[in-house]
Amino acid sequence: MKSIHYATLLLCIPLFYACNHSNQAVSKKTGNDTIPVKIMKLNQENTNAAIAVSGQFTTDDEVMLSFKTGGIINSLLVKEGDAVKKGQLLATLNLTEINAQVQQAQLSYEKAKRDYQRTKNLYTDSVATLEQLQNSKTSLQVAGQQLNLVAFNRKYSEIHAPENGFILRKLADAGQQVSSGTAVLQVNGAQSGKWQLKVGISDREWAILKLNDHATIETTAVPGQMLDGVVSRKSEGVDAATGTFTAYITLTGNKPKAIAAGMFGKATLHPSRTTEHKGTWQIPYEALLDGDGNSGFVFITNDNRTAHKVKVTVAGIEKNTVTISDGLQDAGALIISGSAYLTDHSAISIH
Secondary structure, X not given: OHHXXXXXXXXXXXXXXXXXXXXXXXXXXXXXXXXXXXXXXXXXXXXXXXXXXXXXXXXXXXXXXXXXXXXEEEEEOOOOOOEEOOOOXXXXXXXXXHHHHHHHHHHHHHHHHHHHHHXXXXXXXXXXXXXXXXXXXXXXXXXXXXXXXXXXXXXXXXXXXXXOEEEEEEOOOOOOEEOOOOEEEEEEOHHHOOEEEEEEEOHHHXXXXXXOOEEEEEOOOOOOOOEEEEEEEEOOOOOOOOOOEEEEEEEEOOOOOOOOOXXXXXXXEEOOOOOOOOOEEEEEHHHOEEEEOOEXXXXXXXXXXXXXXXXXXXXXXXXXXXXXXXXXOOOOXXXXXXXXXXXXXXXXXXX
16 A cells, blocks of 8 residues: 555656746746846937037148149248248249250241141142141141140249248258159148138037037137137048047138137137037947947837837947937937847836
């Protein structure tokens, strides 16, 4: 009788463990339905707030001047900082070589002219053929174009000031041999008062600023005086040297004479108050999913229990953050950790 009881007990043990394992699996599955995440409260930034920047004064007509032909510099007639007038002679090459080329072209042209006239007379007397006359005329035209070419090169073996302005830099010296197109002088048209302040701005600032936004500028060259300006231009790409975008602030109103190229200045930019200037949000780079151009997706939560996937508009990307300009207006909190395991309407737990 005891052996029957023992046998029955042994048969029940596997069934007991099977039921217990099933209960544990159900319990484990129920517990893992909620995904642990970390969240961040969202604070909308005011894009109408003033932006402080700094940079250097320049003009919109800075230009590098060079010779059309290569050769040895004969003379440099100006120094850095000199004021120049439009058309003023600034530098010359040694003209021995180019003058020889001009003379050679002139002699070739004169010979071609004589040959054409001789062939024309022979053609009139029915001695030369029409083909010989046409070939002679073509040779004359080629020689004339060659003369025009070397005369043009002779003209641009001298450098003249393109506008009233100042010499910013002297990049070569008399006696130096330079090749065609090598920069010799850098000049600008500062005498016309076209001053600009060139400043670096971040991605977020680039997205906020619009052309003609007002700016106030100050510089130690005119202490105590605030200069007015407007944003006249924004770069369409990042400066590889600085890693920032570039904006140009053109001075308006009275322009002081004490400003010089390269001088340091500070500016306060005032973004215009238009409907385009909505608030923005700064979020961690890791929170953005499936980024494509100026759009992407993030997970948010409004009740700390359910995750929702929403589409957002990207206004700029910086080193560790992303600027969002649209899509988070109705978000209570942003999910910044655990997003990779989420789907829309996933249950979450805050950690």
